[in-house]
Amino acid sequence: MRRYLQFLERGAMAVLIAAMLLWVVDWAVFVVRAAHGNGYDQVQVQEFLSTALKGNKTEFDYLGTAQVSCARSLLPHAGASPCWWVRRHTTVWE
Numbered sequence: 001m002r003r004y005l006q007f008l009e010r011g012a013m014a015v016l017i018a019a020m021l022l023w024v025v026d027w028a029v030f031v032v033r034a035a036h037g038n039g040y041d042q043v044q045v046q047e048f049l050s051t052a053l054k055g056n057k058t059e060f061d062y063l064g065t066a067q068v069s070c071a072r073s074l075l076p077h078a079g080a081s082p083c084w085w086v087r088r089h090t091t092v093w094e
Contacts, residue, residue: 026074041071045092046090
């Protein structure tokens with residue numbers, strides 16, 4: 001039982017270190033890209049407004065299209081979602 005717990009502890013530590021390393025490398029690549037002017041991109045999304053009405057009804061209004069800024073990285077950085085995520089979710093509900 002003790003060996004099993006040590007194995008789980010080492011496995012959890014390895015996953016934690018790998019996640020931290022991934023974030024640091026992704027952040028460093030993003031900073032280098034941003035310094036050269038191509039760390040961000042623009043993606044066109046469709047915006048909709050959802051309004052609650054009386055009687056448990058909801059009204060949906062199309063607001064049009066808008067350009068959304070996104071980070072060219074694997075993870076979100078500087079308050080911007082990654083472009084791969086925004087490109088797959090082009091409908092925005094407000």
